[in-house]
Amino acid sequence: MREVAVVGVGMTPFGEIWEKSLRDLFVEAALAAIDNAKVDHLDYMTVGCMSSGLFVGQEHLGSVMADYLGQKNLPAARVESACASGGLAFRQAFVEVASGMSDIVLAGGVEKMTDISGDGATYALATAADQEYEVFHGATFPGLYALMAVAHMHKFGTTRDMLASVAVKNHHNGSMNPFAQYPFKVTLDQVKSSVLVADPLRILDCSPITDGAAAVILTTVEIAKKLGRPYIKVLGTGHATDTIALHSRADLAYLKATEIAGQKALKMAGKSLKDINFAEVHDCFTIAEIVVTESLGIFERGKGGEAALKGETGLEGKFPINPSGGLKSKGHPVGATGIAQIVEVYKQLTGQAENGRQLKNKPKTAMAQNMGGSGGSTLVHILEVA
Amino acid sequence: MREVAVVGVGMTPFGEIWEKSLRDLFVEAALAAIDNAKVDHLDYMTVGCMSSGLFVGQEHLGSVMADYLGQKNLPAARVESACASGGLAFRQAFVEVASGMSDIVLAGGVEKMTDISGDGATYALATAADQEYEVFHGATFPGLYALMAVAHMHKFGTTRDMLASVAVKNHHNGSMNPFAQYPFKVTLDQVKSSVLVADPLRILDCSPITDGAAAVILTTVEIAKKLGRPYIKVLGTGHATDTIALHSRADLAYLKATEIAGQKALKMAGKSLKDINFAEVHDCFTIAEIVVTESLGIFERGKGGEAALKGETGLEGKFPINPSGGLKSKGHPVGATGIAQIVEVYKQLTGQAENGRQLKNKPKTAMAQNMGGSGGSTLVHILEVA
Numbered sequence: 001m002r003e004v005a006v007v008g009v010g011m012t013p014f015g016e017i018w019e020k021s022l023r024d025l026f027v028e029a030a031l032a033a034i035d036n037a038k039v040d041h042l043d044y045m046t047v048g049c050m051s052s053g054l055f056v057g058q059e060h061l062g063s064v065m066a067d068y069l070g071q072k073n074l075p076a077a078r079v080e081s082a083c084a085s086g087g088l089a090f091r092q093a094f095v096e097v098a099s100g101m102s103d104i105v106l107a108g109g110v111e112k113m114t115d116i117s118g119d120g121a122t123y124a125l126a127t128a129a130d131q132e133y134e135v136f137h138g139a140t141f142p143g144l145y146a147l148m149a150v151a152h153m154h155k156f157g158t159t160r161d162m163l164a165s166v167a168v169k170n171h172h173n174g175s176m177n178p179f180a181q182y183p184f185k186v187t188l189d190q191v192k193s194s195v196l197v198a199d200p201l202r203i204l205d206c207s208p209i210t211d212g213a214a215a216v217i218l219t220t221v222e223i224a225k226k227l228g229r230p231y232i233k234v235l236g237t238g239h240a241t242d243t244i245a246l247h248s249r250a251d252l253a254y255l256k257a258t259e260i261a262g263q264k265a266l267k268m269a270g271k272s273l274k275d276i277n278f279a280e281v282h283d284c285f286t287i288a289e290i291v292v293t294e295s296l297g298i299f300e301r302g303k304g305g306e307a308a309l310k311g312e313t314g315l316e317g318k319f320p321i322n323p324s325g326g327l328k329s330k331g332h333p334v335g336a337t338g339i340a341q342i343v344e345v346y347k348q349l350t351g352q353a354e355n356g357r358q359l360k361n362k363p364k365t366a367m368a369q370n371m372g373g374s375g376g377s378t379l380v381h382i383l384e385v386a
Numbered sequence: 387m388r389e390v391a392v393v394g395v396g397m398t399p400f401g402e403i404w405e406k407s408l409r410d411l412f413v414e415a416a417l418a419a420i421d422n423a424k425v426d427h428l429d430y431m432t433v434g435c436m437s438s439g440l441f442v443g444q445e446h447l448g449s450v451m452a453d454y455l456g457q458k459n460l461p462a463a464r465v466e467s468a469c470a471s472g473g474l475a476f477r478q479a480f481v482e483v484a485s486g487m488s489d490i491v492l493a494g495g496v497e498k499m500t501d502i503s504g505d506g507a508t509y510a511l512a513t514a515a516d517q518e519y520e521v522f523h524g525a526t527f528p529g530l531y532a533l534m535a536v537a538h539m540h541k542f543g544t545t546r547d548m549l550a551s552v553a554v555k556n557h558h559n560g561s562m563n564p565f566a567q568y569p570f571k572v573t574l575d576q577v578k579s580s581v582l583v584a585d586p587l588r589i590l591d592c593s594p595i596t597d598g599a600a601a602v603i604l605t606t607v608e609i610a611k612k613l614g615r616p617y618i619k620v621l622g623t624g625h626a627t628d629t630i631a632l633h634s635r636a637d638l639a640y641l642k643a644t645e646i647a648g649q650k651a652l653k654m655a656g657k658s659l660k661d662i663n664f665a666e667v668h669d670c671f672t673i674a675e676i677v678v679t680e681s682l683g684i685f686e687r688g689k690g691g692e693a694a695l696k697g698e699t700g701l702e703g704k705f706p707i708n709p710s711g712g713l714k715s716k717g718h719p720v721g722a723t724g725i726a727q728i729v730e731v732y733k734q735l736t737g738q739a740e741n742g743r744q745l746k747n748k749p750k751t752a753m754a755q756n757m758g759g760s761g762g763s764t765l766v767h768i769l770e771v772a
Binding site for chain 1: 387407409436437438439440442443444445446447448449450452453458459460461462463464465466467468474477478481482484485486487509510512513514515516517518521625626627628629630631634642643646647758759762763
């Protein structure tokens with residue numbers, strides 16, 4: 001297989017973007033990435049999107065997006081893995097380049113979540129859970145992650161303050177991200193006194209409903225060198241699934257697919273965790289970031305909450321997590337999230353992170369972890385600056 | 387890239403299958419393919435499905451299907467390209483094996499279309515068209531293909547009898563397919579006097595609403611040889627898109643994405659059309675088969691209808707089209723169709739087609755063409771018996 005590089009990135013601001021449609025958002029991010037990479041054509045495109053059928057009544061996004069991007073007849077594939085659709089789009093683009101099938105590939109992600117009326121977004125998001133055994137009986141995602149939080153608190157003594165500290169840290173980082181939906185800081189007390197959604201999770205433990213898109217350009221390292229732009233290498237990819245229903249798992253306080261995908265990605269990269277300088281991870285809820293950091297092996301089991309509270313995951317901590325602000329502050333347009341993580345990794349590794357959130361000591365190697373549903377699917381990628 | 391083979395196939399009967407769910411259908415087809423190939427494990431899985439979110443409220447099919455297939459933690463990717471989702475699942479599985487990422491990959495397709503109430507299926511299918519410029523204004527798929535039919539009749543003098551002859555031929559073939567939804571023969575007069583749907587298309591010009599699933603196992607030619615089972619080689623894959631909206635095309639009576647995908651696949655295979663012994667093509671409406679055979683170059687432009695009427699596309703004709711019965715008679719569970727085409731190609735090339743529809747003279751090389759929407763995306767594959 002050929003060595004693969006990311007050679008340019010782009011994204012829209014994340015938020016409630018009433019004046020732009022699903023296709024407008026995708027095209028804006030894609031054009032930004034193309035411009036950033038200075039490529040003169042595309043050979044293939046992957047589009048990560050979770051549920052445009054339910055959100056805006058539009059499937060067939062390969063055709064729609066190639067058409068509106070002005071790339072007539074471009075082969076383009078829409079992929080879906082719930083909230084990990086972006087990570088999957090990145091993996092499929094990686095394989096497309098590595099295999100030799102295509103030289104220059106755009107991997108994009110998009111979701112337009114605010115056009116749906118009433119409780120439609122909650123229904124659409126619930127299609128990432130088990131329709132027959134969870135959703136039909138009333139489960140929603142805040143409810144499922146609340147079960148994980150209760151299990152983690154019961155098993156390890158994880159506290160309300162530990163959960164809140166994840167939100168405080170991510171909003172701190174996100175306050176320096178010009179693309180973030182909620183670029184403001186919050187305090188522990190604000191998180192702990194915000195409105196209850198699903199006990200113990202409060203509104204400030206939850207990532208928001210978001211419109212947005214992100215895109216990156218992948219090519220061979222050989223072509224990346226010729227383009228003369230900053231590039232990073234994709235060293236490893238890991239992909240795994242788990243039971244769709246939370247109740248089928250042996251342990252509610254752990255994410256097996258994240259463990260497996262992380263280990264696969266590290267093995268393929270020939271790296272271990274001590275080589276990784278920071279990570280973007282899937283903090284759809286505060287408890288998710290804690291369980292993910294433990295399942296990846298960054299912290300011991302049961303110690304992720306304590307590490308967050310102590311500041312070990314902050315920008316100056318020993319293992320920075322979500323310098324972008326994460327899903328919590330940056331926003332979570334579900335199909336775009338996995339690609340937006342790669343955008344942040346690219347910026348950090350090439351020294352381009354805005355407004356003071358650039359990590360010190362020149363990070364060299366990073367990890368991006370993106371998951372679907374309650375962890376039913378996970379994609380992990382290892383990236384390194386050239 | 388490595389040489390890739392299809393080493394086993396399976397499918398459910400197609401039809402209105404009230405007693406089986408989306409996941410039941412997929413698992414039934416997948417287990418049949420695994421059993422047929424006699425593989426002892428899977429390394430990866432792709433799941434083609436157009437709109438399970440709208441049809442049954444379930445996305446995240448990689449996780450659902452790996453879980454219910456008993457393949458816990460298997461990496462699995464759902465892909466979508468409207469009615470070409472199955473063809474896309476096959477292509478992604480091909481690249482996965484060819485690249486060296488995975489050795490044994492299941493490519494499956496599924497759709498459960500009859501559980502949705504009222505005119506829900508028409509709405510769900512319309513998400514393959516342009517939501518903003520076609521669907522919002524009332525266009526449905528029979529309406530869009532009727533426009534193509536009128537354009538073709540106007541331009542080339544294609545007749546009502548020519549359209550009907552496609553249905554007669556496909557129902558004749560499908561009457562010998564034990565998996566077909568409508569395994570009965572129809573006459574020219576029956577087609578021409580069936581109820582009008584969208585002038586000039588009548589109900590017997592249209593493929594049905596169908597539940598069903600299909601699956602195939604891809605591996606390297608090297609592994610296929612060791613398995614000792616009949617196998618066919620995947621020689622070429624072609625993928626292209628076109629404008630999502632029909633009204634944006636220069637010519638309504640032609641399918642540019644089909645032309646491009648066909649030529650790419652042939653080029654990659656090192657073949658020309660005269661090497662191809664038969665084809666499975668996307669006859670979602672009778673007019674579609676005529677336009678597809680012309681766009682692929684099998685017949686001259688404007689001559690596809692005449693060729694069908696003269697019997698040139700029949701089982702004993704000079705270029706058999708849709709020996710399986712096609713979407714028209716076999717049924718069209720949209721996400722499964724592209725894989726079901728590969729199932730038929732495998733059976734024909736390995737001499738296993740049932741009930742007298744086996745082509746004479748030992749076909750060696752075949753083509754499968756699967757398209758989404760009104761031709762907004764197309765996948766073409768070239769396959770050859772070893």
